[in-house]
Amino acid sequence: MAVKKNLTIYDIAQEAGVSPATVSRVLTGSARVSKAKKERIEALIKRYDFKPNALARGLSETKSNIIGMIVADIRNPFYATVFLECEKVASRYGYTLMVCNTLGEPELEDIYLEKMYEQRVDAIINVGGRVDDLVSNIDFVDHVNRIANVIPVIITGKLDGSDCYRVNIDQMQAMEIVMEYIISLGHKDIALIGGRDNVQSTVDKRSRYKQLLKRYGINVRNEFIVEGKRYDDESGYECMQKLFALEKLPTAIIAINDFTAVGAMRALTERGISVPEDVSIVSFDNTFIAEVTSPKLTSVSYSYENFGEKIVHAALGAIRGEEVPRIQLIQSELVIRGSCAKLNIEE
Amino acid sequence: MAVKKNLTIYDIAQEAGVSPATVSRVLTGSARVSKAKKERIEALIKRYDFKPNALARGLSETKSNIIGMIVADIRNPFYATVFLECEKVASRYGYTLMVCNTLGEPELEDIYLEKMYEQRVDAIINVGGRVDDLVSNIDFVDHVNRIANVIPVIITGKLDGSDCYRVNIDQMQAMEIVMEYIISLGHKDIALIGGRDNVQSTVDKRSRYKQLLKRYGINVRNEFIVEGKRYDDESGYECMQKLFALEKLPTAIIAINDFTAVGAMRALTERGISVPEDVSIVSFDNTFIAEVTSPKLTSVSYSYENFGEKIVHAALGAIRGEEVPRIQLIQSELVIRGSCAKLNIEE
DNA sequence: CTTTCTCAAGAAATCGGTTTCAAGCATATT
DNA sequence: AATATGCTTGAAACCGATTTCTTGAGAAAG
Numbered sequence: 001m002a003v004k005k006n007l008t009i010y011d012i013a014q015e016a017g018v019s020p021a022t023v024s025r026v027l028t029g030s031a032r033v034s035k036a037k038k039e040r041i042e043a044l045i046k047r048y049d050f051k052p053n054a055l056a057r058g059l060s061e062t063k064s065n066i067i068g069m070i071v072a073d074i075r076n077p078f079y080a081t082v083f084l085e086c087e088k089v090a091s092r093y094g095y096t097l098m099v100c101n102t103l104g105e106p107e108l109e110d111i112y113l114e115k116m117y118e119q120r121v122d123a124i125i126n127v128g129g130r131v132d133d134l135v136s137n138i139d140f141v142d143h144v145n146r147i148a149n150v151i152p153v154i155i156t157g158k159l160d161g162s163d164c165y166r167v168n169i170d171q172m173q174a175m176e177i178v179m180e181y182i183i184s185l186g187h188k189d190i191a192l193i194g195g196r197d198n199v200q201s202t203v204d205k206r207s208r209y210k211q212l213l214k215r216y217g218i219n220v221r222n223e224f225i226v227e228g229k230r231y232d233d234e235s236g237y238e239c240m241q242k243l244f245a246l247e248k249l250p251t252a253i254i255a256i257n258d259f260t261a262v263g264a265m266r267a268l269t270e271r272g273i274s275v276p277e278d279v280s281i282v283s284f285d286n287t288f289i290a291e292v293t294s295p296k297l298t299s300v301s302y303s304y305e306n307f308g309e310k311i312v313h314a315a316l317g318a319i320r321g322e323e324v325p326r327i328q329l330i331q332s333e334l335v336i337r338g339s340c341a342k343l344n345i346e347e
Numbered sequence: 348m349a350v351k352k353n354l355t356i357y358d359i360a361q362e363a364g365v366s367p368a369t370v371s372r373v374l375t376g377s378a379r380v381s382k383a384k385k386e387r388i389e390a391l392i393k394r395y396d397f398k399p400n401a402l403a404r405g406l407s408e409t410k411s412n413i414i415g416m417i418v419a420d421i422r423n424p425f426y427a428t429v430f431l432e433c434e435k436v437a438s439r440y441g442y443t444l445m446v447c448n449t450l451g452e453p454e455l456e457d458i459y460l461e462k463m464y465e466q467r468v469d470a471i472i473n474v475g476g477r478v479d480d481l482v483s484n485i486d487f488v489d490h491v492n493r494i495a496n497v498i499p500v501i502i503t504g505k506l507d508g509s510d511c512y513r514v515n516i517d518q519m520q521a522m523e524i525v526m527e528y529i530i531s532l533g534h535k536d537i538a539l540i541g542g543r544d545n546v547q548s549t550v551d552k553r554s555r556y557k558q559l560l561k562r563y564g565i566n567v568r569n570e571f572i573v574e575g576k577r578y579d580d581e582s583g584y585e586c587m588q589k590l591f592a593l594e595k596l597p598t599a600i601i602a603i604n605d606f607t608a609v610g611a612m613r614a615l616t617e618r619g620i621s622v623p624e625d626v627s628i629v630s631f632d633n634t635f636i637a638e639v640t641s642p643k644l645t646s647v648s649y650s651y652e653n654f655g656e657k658i659v660h661a662a663l664g665a666i667r668g669e670e671v672p673r674i675q676l677i678q679s680e681l682v683i684r685g686s687c688a689k690l691n692i693e694e
Numbered sequence: 695c696t697t698t699c700t701c702a703a704g705a706a707a708t709c710g711g712t713t714t715c716a717a718g719c720a721t722a723t724t
Numbered sequence: 725a726a727t728a729t730g731c732t733t734g735a736a737a738c739c740g741a742t743t744t745c746t747t748g749a750g751a752a753a754g
Contacts, residue, residue, distance in 0.1 A: 006409075006497065008740055019704045024742055031743095034702060049493065051465040055411060056740030058402040059709045062353075066445070066466075074431055075635065080422040084448055091447075096462060098413070098445050100438075101431055115443060118398040119413075146396065150353065233639050262639040269641045288422065289639065292580050292609040294616045355710055366734045371712055378713095381732060403710035406739050 007050050016040045027052055058120070067315055068098045068116035070109060072128040076231075077287035078257070082127055082156075085308025093316055095122070102129050106140070113147055123152045123315035126164075132157030132200045152318030154311055158200045165314045166327045167307070171204035174300050174332040178254055178282055179212040181298075181334055186343035187252035187280060188218050193239035193264060194228035194256035202256060205284075209254070224250055228260060236263025244271070251343055255283040258290050261297055261339075276341035286335050295338030302332050354397045363387045374399055405467065414662055415445045415463035417456060419475040423578075424634035425604070429474055429503075432655025440663055442469070449476050453487070460494055470499045470662035473511075479504030479547045499665030501658055505547045512661045513674045514654070518551035521647050521679040525601055525629055526559040528645075528681055533690035534599035534627065535565050540586035540611060541575035541603030549603060552631075556601070571597055575607055583610025591618070598690055602630035605637050608644055608686075623688035633682050642685030649679050 009023040016023070018037055025031045026041045033041070044050070058064040067090055071079040087097050098121060100112035109129045116124050124147065130140055141161050144153060148163040155164045182190055192209050195202030210220050226242050228235035236255060240263070243249060255261035261283035265275055275281055275295060283290070286301035310328050317324040356370040363370070365384055372378045373388045380388075391397070405411040414437055418426040434444050445468060447459035456476045463471050471494065477487055488508050491500060495510040502511045529537055539556050542549030553572060560567050573589050575582035583602060587610070590596060602608035608630035612622055622628055622642060630637070633648035654677050664671040 006740095009742095010740080020741080021705080021743080022703060025703085028742075032702070037703085051461065053406070053740050054466045055402050055405040056709090057742075059400070059406050059711085060740080060742045062709070064402060074421060075424055075427040077422055077424070080427055083446075084421055087446075087448060096445055096447070096466065098443055099430075099434075100443070101434060114398065119401045119443065259639070266639070266641045292606070292613070292636065292640075294613045353710095356712095357710075367711080368713080368734060368736095369732085372733090375712075379732070384732090400710050403739090404712075406741085407710080407712045409739065 006053075007048055009052065012041060012044050012048070012050055016044055062120075064120045064122055065095055066098050066119065066121045067095050067312070068100070068112075068119070068121035068124045070100050070102060070112055070116075070124065070126045070129050072102055072104055074099065074101055076259075077289060078285050079128060081287065081304045082307060082311075085304045086125065086312050087308075089309055089312040090315075093312075095312075095316075106130060110140075110143060113143060117147050117151065121151065122319050123154065125311055125315060126153060126155045126157075127311075128156065130157075131155040131159045131162075131164075134158075134198045134200055134203065152315060152324075154314050154318075156311070165318060165324055167310045167314055168327065168329055169201070169302050169307070170329040170331055171201050172208045173329075174284060174302070175205045175208040176212065177332060177334050178284075178300055179209065179216075181336075182252045182254065182280065182282060182340065183212075183216055183218075185252070185280065185340060187250075188343075189221075189224070189248070189250040190218070190252045190254060191224040191226065191243060191250040192254045192256070193226045193243070194231065194235055194260035196229070196231075197227060205256065228256065231257055231259060233259045233263035233266070236260035236265075237267045238263075240264045240267035249273075249279065252280040252282070252340070255281060257285045258283050258287050258297060258299055261299075262289060262293055265293060265297075265339075276339050280340035280343075282334075282340055290335070290337065293339070298337045298339045299335055300332045301335045302330050306330060353400075354395055356399065359388060359391050359395070359397055363391055409467070411467045411469055412442055413445050413466065413468045414442050414659070415447070415459075415466070415468035415471045417447050417449060417459055417463075417471065417473045417476050419449055419451055421446065421448055423606075424636060425632050426475060428634065428651045429654060429658075432651045433472065433659050434655075436655050436659040437662075440659075442659075442663075453477060457487075457490060460490065464494050464498060468498065469666050470501065472658055472662060473500060473502045473504075474658075475503065477504075478502040478506045478509075478511075481505075481545045481547055481550065499662060499671075501661050501665075503658070512665060512671055514658045514661055515674065515676055516548070516649050516654070517676040517678055518548050519555045520676075521631060521649070522552045522555040523559065524679060524681050525631075525647055526556065526563075528683075529599045529601065529627065529629060529687065530559075530563055530565075532599070532627065532687060534597075535690075536568075536571070536595070536597040537565075537599045537601060538571040538573065538590060538597040539601045539603070540573040540590070541578065541582055541607035543576070543578075544574060552603065575603065578604055578606060580606045580610030580613070583607035583612075584614045585610075587611045587614035596620075596626065599627040599629070599687070602628060604632045605630050605634050605644060605646055608646075609636060609640055612640060612644075612686075623686050627687035627690075629681075629687055637682070637684065640686070645684045645686045646682055647679045648682045649677050653677060 009020045013020040013023045022033055023041055025033050026038055074080055090097055102109040145163050153164040156167055213220050223246055226239040228239050255264055261281055268275055273279055282298045284300045286299040290297035290299040307330050314324050356367045360367040360370045369380055370388055372380050373385055421427055437444055449456040492510050500511040503514055557567050570593055573586040575586050600611055602611055608628055615622055620626055629645045631647045633646040637644035637646040657675050661671050
């Protein structure tokens, strides 16, 4: 019953009394095979639970049916969700994903890029390596381009001068819906905490934040823009300490992501400041983190499904040699939960 | 500068004026090559940034250097962390991981198992598919065994009757340190919330929980053992509703995992019951979720590093045909944060 | 009844590596 | 000087599929 030996199409062919080529034809459906032989072969395939060796097939077709994915840290629910959505789409088309975590280390990212090329993956999706880094050096762009020359590379960042396909979140639009919501609640003292200067998405958000304040006739106060060291809850906590040092606290806080918001909330709770009664807080990414705080977090949601869909379709299109748009933007919407409130009139 | 064509060892060989065999020898280091030729070949490899085709190599060596990993849902930080740790170890040995999410769907798990076999992965790590399911049917065990006959399969569950290598968390010991801690704080009314009847790890925890209560001369109260529908925060929230229905609330709550604990905490906060002053709460897994609650959660930590290490080493050992222990247990330790307090004497 | 067309199916080349086998050359041994 | 020993190296087989090319049988056409 149990099959020990690794069967090949030669074994199947022999037992069916046909040539390996005929077995291959049945397997791929690439050409007609007489009904009798086809049935005989299919029966054997089923009986022995035969699966063609993907390495051999890949070598022959110069195609691995694997898509490589590089993320910063899969423990971060943002990346995990993007990955999951990509997997859903990819597997629908017969592709499997190979994942690597850079953990923010540039050397690892280089190594994994090489490894994926070596594995002859059919496409590489780079989410959150250095693809959104404003100071990423030319060497990296060169490296990526050398690979993008041979294998389609899809990135979710900017990476000036690269030959990659881009699927980006429209940070401007995302910030817009946040600001409009907060301002509609009557807030004027609005802080923007977290995020780093050299990250494109953060820079984009800050820039729109300032623009929108101006549009609504609100003064931009630089002390309300607090940079965070990382994108975790500790950073959020630290950012809040800087705000506490000011003589007057903002009435609303926009956090660069859910983690930062969580850290900020903890800092507030510790001081006995309650959310949303005293301070409103809103964030980006809408990961499940936003569900587990109390109150639950109002957060901007990118349609992850759509994100994964666009990314993988770009990859598949490029693999097939079709014309694929070089840049695609993902729109967001606000998921309103319990962390924001109308500003009290007492100011 | 940029290399468009896919180079092969034949190209390198030709340009170096040697045979492909010699290039291969340099590549694998499998045999001595004269210094002059070796240097010439290496120079060319570097110049053209040549990387041997892993598919061809894999076909020839009947070895893909890929390890397949099946998880339930990578968004769950428990799986994400296990995956990350496995990746760290695997990549140290030249392996890459291919990940698939079953999302709790048995059919997907079967499909992915097949796919991995087809890809000729060198080993399969199954974390949290049906491997810990007590009612998993015989078909599944058969399926796994058919594959385990050819490719080493490492599971983190029990799966009676399977030929897999097992690396398990010692649930008994984990529960022990939790109970000892809680009891040392003076608690006697201790609830155990969340988890499902058909999951081995949950059953193990419950069984030890009862044993330990008895050992400490505390009555087992069945209404304090609350089953959860899933392993998420909603389930934790729901479990708490059942406890609220009792006439007397327990003074300590053990949650089956961090998510469940978070849901429970939200339920408590809503009722104005404060943690840890009124109720202590402790959980399992020590994911980063435990860091983002206020107060931060006291949680049992499996050494994920050790876990990944043991899993991957089992895989590598089995691949090499070495003798590998069929079962290995992972010990836990308690990470004490702010969610538990000494029982007030007023009871 | 012969010629042409169609189509199933086998032989063999190919994908790009690794490895066995044997040859060839230089050095060591007696 | 003759034989034994040790290395480097190339030729060729092999891993397991796909695919092109070719053959041959049977059907259609004349």
